[in-house]
Amino acid sequence: xxxxxxxxxxxxxxxxxxxxxxFAGLAGLGLLIGLYREAVGLGYVTGLNxxxxxxxxxxxxVTALTALGSGGYAVAVLAWIFNEKxxxxxxxxxxxxxxxxxxxxxxxxxxxxxxxxxxxxxxDPRTWNHYxxxxxxxxxxxxxxxxxxxxxxxxxxxxxxxxxGDPKKKDLSMKFFKFMQRTFPFGIALAFVLPSMHQSxxxxxxxxxxxxxxxLWQTPLLPLLYLLMxxxxxxxxxxxxxxxxxxxxxxxxxxxxxxxLAQVMSWVTMIWxxxxxxDLVYRGVLVxxxxxxxxxxxxxxxxxxxLFPALLLLSKAQRETPGALFxxxxxxxxxxxxxxxxxxxxxxxxxGDYHYFPSTAEILMSTGFTALxxxxxxxxxxxxxxxxxxxxxxxxxxxxxxxxxx
Amino acid sequence: MDVNxxxxxxxxxxxxxxxxxxxxxxxxxxAAKPEKFEAxxxxxxxxxxxxxxxxxxxxxxxxxxANGLTPDVGGSGGLYLQPDTLNAHTKNLIKLYVAEDxxxxxxxxxxxxxxxxxxxxxxxxxxxxxxxxxxVVGWTSHLCIGCRYCQVACPFNIPKFEWDKFxxxxxxxxxxxxxxxTTESEPACTKVCPTHAVIYGKRGDLLAEAHRRIxxxxxxxxxxxxxxxxxxxxxxxxxxxxVDYIHLGLPKLGNQSPAAQTRKVSDFVYRGFLxxxxxxxxxxxxxRNRWKEHLKHAEHGGGEDTHGEEKRA
Numbered sequence: 096x097x098x099x100x101x102x103x104x105x106x107x108x109x110x111x112x113x114x115x116x117x118f119a120g121l122a123g124l125g126l127l128i129g130l131y132r133e134a135v136g137l138g139y140v141t142g143l144n145x146x147x148x149x150x151x152x153x154x155x156x157v158t159a160l161t162a163l164g165s166g167g168y169a170v171a172v173l174a175w176i177f178n179e180k181x182x183x184x185x186x187x188x189x190x191x192x193x194x195x196x197x198x199x200x201x202x203x204x205x206x207x208x209x210x211x212x213x214x215x216x217x218x219d220p221r222t223w224n225h226y227x228x229x230x231x232x233x234x235x236x237x238x239x240x241x242x243x244x245x246x247x248x249x250x251x252x253x254x255x256x257x258x259x260g261d262p263k264k265k266d267l268s269m270k271f272f273k274f275m276q277r278t279f280p281f282g283i284a285l286a287f288v289l290p291s292m293h294q295s296x297x298x299x300x301x302x303x304x305x306x307x308x309x310x311l312w313q314t315p316l317l318p319l320l321y322l323l324m325x326x327x328x329x330x331x332x333x334x335x336x337x338x339x340x341x342x343x344x345x346x347x348x349x350x351x352x353x354x355x356l357a358q359v360m361s362w363v364t365m366i367w368x369x370x371x372x373x374d375l376v377y378r379g380v381l382v383x384x385x386x387x388x389x390x391x392x393x394x395x396x397x398x399x400x401x402l403f404p405a406l407l408l409l410s411k412a413q414r415e416t417p418g419a420l421f422x423x424x425x426x427x428x429x430x431x432x433x434x435x436x437x438x439x440x441x442x443x444x445x446x447g448d449y450h451y452f453p454s455t456a457e458i459l460m461s462t463g464f465t466a467l468x469x470x471x472x473x474x475x476x477x478x479x480x481x482x483x484x485x486x487x488x489x490x491x492x493x494x495x496x497x498x499x500x501x
Numbered sequence: 502m503d504v505n506x507x508x509x510x511x512x513x514x515x516x517x518x519x520x521x522x523x524x525x526x527x528x529x530x531x532a533a534k535p536e537k538f539e540a541x542x543x544x545x546x547x548x549x550x551x552x553x554x555x556x557x558x559x560x561x562x563x564x565x566x567a568n569g570l571t572p573d574v575g576g577s578g579g580l581y582l583q584p585d586t587l588n589a590h591t592k593n594l595i596k597l598y599v600a601e602d603x604x605x606x607x608x609x610x611x612x613x614x615x616x617x618x619x620x621x622x623x624x625x626x627x628x629x630x631x632x633x634x635x636x637v638v639g640w641t642s643h644l645c646i647g648c649r650y651c652q653v654a655c656p657f658n659i660p661k662f663e664w665d666k667f668x669x670x671x672x673x674x675x676x677x678x679x680x681x682x683t684t685e686s687e688p689a690c691t692k693v694c695p696t697h698a699v700i701y702g703k704r705g706d707l708l709a710e711a712h713r714r715i716x717x718x719x720x721x722x723x724x725x726x727x728x729x730x731x732x733x734x735x736x737x738x739x740x741x742x743x744v745d746y747i748h749l750g751l752p753k754l755g756n757q758s759p760a761a762q763t764r765k766v767s768d769f770v771y772r773g774f775l776x777x778x779x780x781x782x783x784x785x786x787x788x789r790n791r792w793k794e795h796l797k798h799a800e801h802g803g804g805e806d807t808h809g810e811e812k813r814a
Binding site: 133134135136137138139143144145146148149175176178180183207208209210211213214216217222223224226227228229230233276279280281283284285287288291292295299300301302303304305306307315318443445446447448497499500 | 586587588620622623624625626627628643644645646647648649650652653654656657658661662663664665666667668669750752754759760762763764765766767770777780781784785787788789791792794795796798799
């Protein structure tokens with residue numbers, strides 16, 4: 096598996112394969128239970144209670160998994176700010192993973208809130224509480240999804256419209272694309288500022304909970320640590336998706352792109368670790384890591400899963416072996432997700448005698464939201480030119496001018 | 502000396518963080534609010550003196566009736582009002598604490614503390630939870646999306662949620678604001694209390710009364726301290742007790758409200774929304790150049806010009 100990824104391709108393969116049906120089925124099941132939850136209330140379907148009022152939906156699907164959805168943001172920083180041109184062929188994959196990560200996160204949020212219909216009052220700016228971190232997350236995530244991610248994901252769609260043969264559609268798609276080209280810098284700058292804001296705010300959310308979050312995690316640096324972790328997990332997600340796709344569809348292996356992504360990811364992880372441990376030492380709570388209570392065990396597991404893969408990925412030899420790169424990135428992303436999840440749930444102790452473990456229905460819903468993202472991904476890569484490939488490997492259709500400039 | 506070193510370290514740390522985040526932007530907060538937060542002495546509240554409470558629980562059904570709540574009879578097998586915690590049917594609960602050795606005991610009236618600077622109000626995205634002009638922390642139904650951030654944020658774990666409802670409400674004490682001032686002159690619980698263990702009034706007056714009681718009996722109350730005078734930036738519901746407040750479910754909290762601490766982090770990063778605007782401008786400037794370069798590169802390097810649509814058509 097070698098090659099240089101220079102172009103994007105559409106896979107010419109039937110959509111209804113067995114994995115697709117499996118993921119679509121899981122998604123359908125999750126959404127069905129979701130409808131039931133809307134009818135009967137959260138209490139019957141989930142394990143949530145007055146002590147642990149946030150569970151899998153907010154803490155896992157939104158707080159943890161949208162960090163995986165930061166791939167489009169993280170890779171775009173390399174491609175557009177640091178001007179590393181070789182990343183352009185993987186941008187379509189990266190922004191698609193972001194669209195899906197955020198899309199399912201927002202879907203989960205929709206099922207999690209108790210009175211979603213009252214969102215209509217959000218249209219009235221007089222109701223806004225500018226000091227609410229959650230308001231910032233809600234508005235900023237929606238804006239990112241609607242103003243930036245949708246637009247970033249337009250080119251493959253426009254290309255498909257153009258190819259349809261209908262002169263009207265052709266004209267429209269070209270007009271829209273020209274408009275995109277003119278406004279591109281203004282749009283993509285939003286795709287930097289907005290995720291920076293809400294990915295850090297996801298950390299600030301728990302800062303308001305004060306001493307009820309264990310001191311190994313509770314710190315005013317939460318926003319910074321959450322933001323840096325969004326970069327790490329964003330890179331990890333793009334790496335994992337590309338590696339799995341390359342394996343599944345024989346796309347070739349661009350060692351330069353994959354190696355560089357892993358290298359930058361491991362560097363950011365080192366910076367993250369420096370802040371994480373600097374903060375623990377400064378606050379004088381690092382000793383708690385050796386209490387060997389449940390918090391200390393979560394902490395040690397999280398740190399091991401983040402530290403060792405990142406250290407190994409600093410080595411060129413590890414990065415150049417596709418198998419090692421995949422396994423290490425996978426472990427690192429587990430550690431990263433654990434870090435994003437822990438302050439909200441595992442390290443959160445409400446007053447009083449409360450316990451939380453997600454119910455089966457809750458787990459099925461949460462899995463369903465993620466399965467939906469996978470199913471849509473499979474649909475998208477077989478409908479639009481998204482995945483990168485080296486020349487002439489598989490039955491595929493290439494992206495075309497001028498759409499392939501984005 | 503030690504404090505000074507801490508301050509310097511803190512400032513240094515802040516500088517590093519600022520440098521690290523200045524290029525990216527961080528959490529929320531727009532306008533600047535004064536950081537010195539003084540609890541308003543005219544704000545309405547309660548004072549509960551646990552040493553005067555006889556545990557008759559008369560305030561509980563009174564609260565149920567005044568607020569139209571369904572009695573929670575679960576704990577008694579359906580016989581009488583017996584909630585084991587505050588919940589969607591219970592805004593006010595008298596609990597009994599008995600120490601393990603059985604000697605030390607105290608009642609506790611659990612309910613919303615009506616913080617001077619409440620975390621729930623600070624977190625609520627659409628101001629469904631808000632401070633009334635008279636200081637009461639109220640809840641507005643149509644502005645609540647049911648996100649339950651108030652439950653995560655409240656340091657006393659007070660707001661409760663109707664988990665089994667299609668259109669769930671947040672349930673917590675609102676000091677009977679729907680009847681006080683119109684049909685009633687005080688909340689239901691203080692009205693029925695036979696020993697005046699809980700009294701209603703302005704925070705300043707209640708605090709003065711609490712200190713008068715402490716002064717009259719030095720050493721009688723736990724550490725001669727009024728719980729709520731300073732905790733979490735001050736609360737309008739004050740508690741006096743002979744036993745350590747921690748046994749009554751009142752956590753040890755700092756003098757600064759969690760809301761103020763969060764505002765501090767937000768204001769530091771956002772600088773009145775200046776940071777995101779500056780960062781946005783900077784990125785537009787960078788990306789513009791990159792974009793021009795990219796299009797040029799695509800024209801030459803790609804072998805086809807950007808107007809290739811005619812060719813393909």
